[in-house]
Amino acid sequence: MGLITLNTNQVLHKSGDKVETLEIVVKGSVSVIMEGESIVVGVGGILGAPEHPGAEYVYTYTALEETSVFSYPFTSIDDIFKIIASNPKISPILAAQTVKIAVLSLDKYNEDFEKILAEYNQLDIDLADYPMMAVSVGMDVEDFPELEDIEPPVRTQALSDWQEKFYRTLNDNEEIMKKTCYARSADISNGFIMYALEAISFTAACREQLAEYKREFQRQTNKFRSAMQLIRAKSDDMKRNGAEGEATHIDIKDALNTILQYADADETSTENFRSIIMEFKNTKNRYDTSDESRALRRSVAKDYYTIYTSAFLRSLSDSSIPSEVMMFLMFGFVDEELAGLENTRQLYALMKTYKPDPEGRVVTVYEWLKKVYSMELEPSRNEFDEDYFTALRTLKTSGDITEDQMEMMKTDPLERLKFEIKNLLALGNRMSFGRPSMFVPVFDQENVIRPLDVAYVNTEKINDFYKYIRSIDFSLFCRQSIFSDPEIGVTQAFIDEDVTPYMILMPNMGSRASLWQEIEGKKRSTPARFIISIFNTETFEDVMIRLCGEFRWEMCKTIQGVHWNDVTDPSLTSMYCDYLQFYKKNHSLSTEMKEKLRTDLKKFNNNYKNLFVSEYMCYIKFEANQSPRLNKISREIIFTYCPFSAELREKFADNPQYGELIKKYTAHINGLIRPISNMIRRIQNDGFEVPQVLKDQYEYLKK
Structure with missing residues (x-):
């Protein structure tokens, strides 16, 4: 009892708590809320008088600003007069x-x-x-x-x-x-x-x-309103579209109800989500660092993925998904007021004009989940780096599921979907957002710090970047495998196959792209899985180059296994780790270079991977444009394992920093081309058709 100081948005009493005190407001103001409706009580107001001592609070009392209240015991109605008289x-x-x-x-x-x-x-x-x-x-x-x-x-x-x-x-x-x-x-x-x-x-x-x-x-x-809401949403879609399906008018209203009615999730999750979105939308300081605001942001995510799962499952059998629902599935949009009118219109336009990647490698998270649900692809790894089947075995070992349940879950599309939503969508969404403590999964205009059309990451943008990065680091996505065909006399040939990764566009406006996994299961020839916010707030090129550097490092570790930092088995990671570990004894580095390395290592907390990613960015952005940034040792290691394309090597032939490196690399490549060329010639002389993989390998080596 006594004087209590409340911060902005701090809850004094919550509906459902036990009534034990009565308060008088001595500074600031308090919102008294029931069923989402509120009245504001200022200085001199008595809080809790309509409540019943010993029962549960009917109202929720929340400070609207820095507020002070004086609290008194409240055990019976007679206490009210005693408090007033005092x-x-x-x-x-x-x-x-x-x-x-x-x-x-x-x-x-x-x-x-x-x-x-x-x-x-x-x-x-x-x-x-x-x-x-x-x-x-x-x-x-x-x-x-x-x-x-x-x-x-x-x-x-x-x-x-x-x-x-x-x-x-x-x-x-x-x-x-x-x-x-x-x-x-x-x-x-x-x-x-x-x-x-x-x-x-x-x-x-x-x-x-x-x-x-x-x-x-x-x-x-509820059932009738659900049906009517969907009918209106589909009717509105028909009105918004012109004869050729182009957006002619955008007037989205009551989107949250449309989404919730469409999802038709359990009543508790639906009402909780509706209530928390209304509270979140009406809270001005929803991104401050107070405990109440943090709890509010966490609450938004609590039922979001339940609603998302229900809406996703229903959409699979719906040929005319309402625009509001598709915006929810693609962008995390839930409410036109929370998103803002202009942003809502832009989201609608982007949703309507979205074109899937013909190759299927750049996908929205909605498209990705459809691939997983249809069992076209295996679910992604979880936060413990376990794939779906390993995670199931872990559950069985711990006694959470039986052998029969494990076998059933292996091929159950719904269980696979839930695993992917819990891991890739929920965790990846937070990771790509870039500010975990501020994360909310819903689209909020407060997070729009760049124009949507500028921040928007689509298929064309990703594929254009892939074209750009391959023009410099041509072997970035290549995996080596072995080809053999005894019938034509080929017992063993090493083949480099370019495997374009999947890029999954996460439904948020964030600042990060991340490598989720390098390969699927244990198959080294499977595509990597990248994630990036569908609206990127940072410089797109920098984010992507950083991602490629991270991929280079992690892919090398995967291929090398336990020998990833063993210098007796040369590789990008082992040579780079050796270089950083013993740089102080390296006579090829000047005192200034060693001092710079010491500073860089301190900057990256002695994390060799992060320092490599930083230098890889310099390699792609500056060194490739003949603007030296790296020291001699770092340049040699990165060029050896991430060589420039033939066009750049020809351009750099007379460059003093790269001349000797290019000659050495050219001799190495000629040594690889010769046996492939001889193999092709022998197959032709024997009257057989040359396999396409050998032709492709020959062209690849010429790059």
Whole structure:
């Protein structure tokens, strides 16, 4: 008990907590919320008076700014008068504020009643329009017998006419009453306060009764409203599209309800998500560092993926997915007010004009999940670097599932989907966002720090980058395998195959791209899996080059296995680790170079991989443009294992930094080309057709 200081958005009491105290606001203001509707209580307001001691709070009390309240024990109704009587000096302020709250409560009750009455009247209109609208969008007309017993809401008169006029007049003449009446005697003020609190309690009881009617009304009409919401969404889509399907008008309204009705998830998740999005949207300081704001951001993600899963599954059998739902699946869009009108229009336009990658290697997360669900691809690894089947064996070993359950789950599309959503989507979404403590999975205009059309990452942008990076580091995505065909006399030939990675566009506006896994399972010839925010807030080229450097390092570690840092088995990682570990003894490095290396290692916390990625960026951005940034040893290692393309090598032939490296590399390549060329010639002389893989390898080596 005593004085309590509250930060902005800090919750004093939450609906469902036990009622044990009563508070008087001495500084700031508090929002009193029930069913998403609120009134604001300022200095002098009494908090908790309509509640019942020992019961659960009906309302939630949240500080709107830096606020102070004085707390008192609240064990019975008699405590209210004791508290009021113990504050005679501020009784005029208490009286004025309590009368104001009585009027605000009455206004809120009237407002709530008009809203639910409008919903009831709209239900009659929708029932009349439903059959024709359903037919017009190609949906079956259903029966809704549960709607037959719904009665209209009844307005309970919380206060008589004279009481209502009495309190409104007192409130309209607040200043006069404080000076001429309330200030005369604490007993007079206390009398007004107790009567006003009684009026507040009556009104609160009426609001609770109306809230109960609203909950039952929504439960009974939920199925019909779900059907009607989808019909409207599909009808609106038809209106938005011109004759050739181009967007002509964008006027998205009530997107959250459309998405929730479409998803048709369990009632608890649906209502929790609806409630938390409304609270999140109405919280101004939702990205500050307070515990309440952190908890609010975490709450947004709690049911998001349940809704996402339900909407995804329904979309698989729907040939005309509502635009709001597709924007949700592609971009994390949930509410037009949260996203902002202009952003909503741009998201709609981007969704409508999106073109899938013909090669299927650049995909939205929605397209990716469809591949996993259809068992076209295996689920991705989890946070413990376990693939799907390893994770199942771990569950079986720990006793969480049986042998039969494990066998069933191996081929169950839904279980595979849940695994992918829990791991790749949920974890990858947070990772690509770039600021984990600030992460929310929903699209929020607060996070839009670059124009959407500039930040947008599409298929063309990714493929153009691949073309650019291959023009420099041509062997970046190559994997080596062995080809043999005894029938034509080929016992063994090493083949380099270019394997373009999958790029999965995560539904957020973030700053990072990341390598999720280098290969699928243990097959080294399978594509890597990259993730990147579909809206990138950083310089796209830098983000992608950094990603490629990370891929170079991790792919080498995967290929080398336990020998990845063993210098007796030369590789990119082993040579680079050896160079950094013993740089102080390297006589090829000057004192200045050693000092720079010492500083760089300190900057990257002695993380060799991160330093390599940094130098790889310099190699691609600057060294490839004849602007030296690397020292002699680093340049030699990176060029040896990440050589420039033939075009650049020819251009750099006379460059003093690269001349000798290029000669050495050319001799090495000629040594590889010769046996392939001889093999092709021998096959032709024997009258056989040369396999395409050998032709491709010959052309690859010439690059």
